[in-house]
Amino acid sequence: xxxxxxxxxxxxxxxxxxxxxxxxxxxxxxxxxxxxxxxxxxxxxxxxxxxxxxxxxxxxxxxxxxxxxxxxxxxxxxxxxxxxxxxxxxxxxxxxxxxxxxxxxxxxxxxxxxxxxxxxxxxxxxxxxxxxxxxxxxxxxxxxxxxxxxxxxxxxxxxxxxxxxxxxxxxxxxxxxxxxxxxxxxxxxxxxxxxxxxxxxxxxxxxxxxxxxxxxxxxxxxxxxxxxxx
Numbered sequence: 001x002x003x004x005x006x007x008x009x010x011x012x013x014x015x016x017x018x019x020x021x022x023x024x025x026x027x028x029x030x031x032x033x034x035x036x037x038x039x040x041x042x043x044x045x046x047x048x049x050x051x052x053x054x055x056x057x058x059x060x061x062x063x064x065x066x067x068x069x070x071x072x073x074x075x076x077x078x079x080x081x082x083x084x085x086x087x088x089x090x091x092x093x094x095x096x097x098x099x100x101x102x103x104x105x106x107x108x109x110x111x112x113x114x115x116x117x118x119x120x121x122x123x124x125x126x127x128x129x130x131x132x133x134x135x136x137x138x139x140x141x142x143x144x145x146x147x148x149x150x151x152x153x154x155x156x157x158x159x160x161x162x163x164x165x166x167x168x169x170x171x172x173x174x175x176x177x178x179x180x181x182x183x184x185x186x187x188x189x190x191x192x193x194x195x196x197x198x199x200x201x202x203x204x205x206x207x208x209x210x211x212x213x214x215x216x217x218x219x220x221x222x223x224x225x226x227x228x229x230x
Contacts, residue, residue, distance in 0.1 A: 006073050007034035008168045008201040009058060011226075014067035016053055027053050029224030031067070035201040037168070040192060042212035043205040044229070045221040051205040052173055054221070058203060059092050059171045060084045072168065089118055093162035093200075095172040095191075099154045101146040107133060107157045108142040111164050118165050125164075132160040136190045152183035159191055163198065170195065170202040176211065184208065 014031035017024050027050040035041050045051050056062035057069060060076060069076045071091055076084065101110050111129035116122060133142055136156040146154050155175065162170060175191065176184030188211045195202045204215065212218050218229040 007036050007070075008072060009203075010034045010070040010073075011054070011058060012068045012070065014054075014057060014069070015065045016050070016057065016062075017065055026224050028057070028064070028221075031221075031224070031226050033058075033203075033219065033226045035169070035203060037199040037201055038196055039217065040195050040202040040204060040215040042215040042218045043203055043220070044207070044209070044212050044218060045205075049221040050224065051221065054226075055171050055173050055203065055205060058169075059094060060088055089114075090165065091168045093165070093167035093170045095155075095158055095162045095170070095175045097174040097177040099146070099158040101154060101157055101161070103146050106143045106145055107138060107149065107153075107160075110146070110157055111160045114161060114164050129160065129164060132164060133157065135194070136160055137186075150183070151179050152187050155179065155187050156190055159187070159194065163194060163200070166198070168201060170200045170204075172202065172204040172206075174205055174207065176206070176208060181210075184211065188214070 011031050011033045014028050016028040017026050031054060043051055043054065053062065057064050060069065071087055076087065108126070108129050111132060112122070112125045115125035115128060130142060133139065136159060138153060138156055141149060141153060146157070149157065176187050179187060192214065206212055219226050220229055
């Protein structure tokens, strides 16, 4: 990782404030966070500390009040919505606590769709989707719809969908929060394998200390700033 001098994502001096009546809530106060390719960062913080806000800003889903988000060394704050959308489609993968799979489509189709939206020919999209799902241990479940899959299997399909377009950055908000400990352990194992194999930079918000301990770095939010943990 030290070979990569440029972080794939760099949040610099990020400020985010919300108005609540007459009061102002300072959620993020000068956040600094850099993540390099192949590196996984656990974001551990209590509810309400600003984890989701930080992930939304990192994922260009929400605008910061000041500061800059650099993706592949390119500043994004001056970009219009179309440019931000294009970066989200090509460089960013998202995984949420709820899998948000399309219930009427098979596991394979759920992973094919984002690739076809990006313009990949169907044949290539099918091949990549099948390879990803097989890599995540779902070789025998390709034609199953979400309702026919277990919670852990559904979340693995969501992981495959998030990385289907070969993003550089993976952002995950409590990706194993709805799963029992054994299943979440398996899902996280598959996820971390994928992060290393594909050189992704991953920021994963989690309450699970065991999972956080297996990641490259652990950070928390304290008084609106990112602080490295031991």
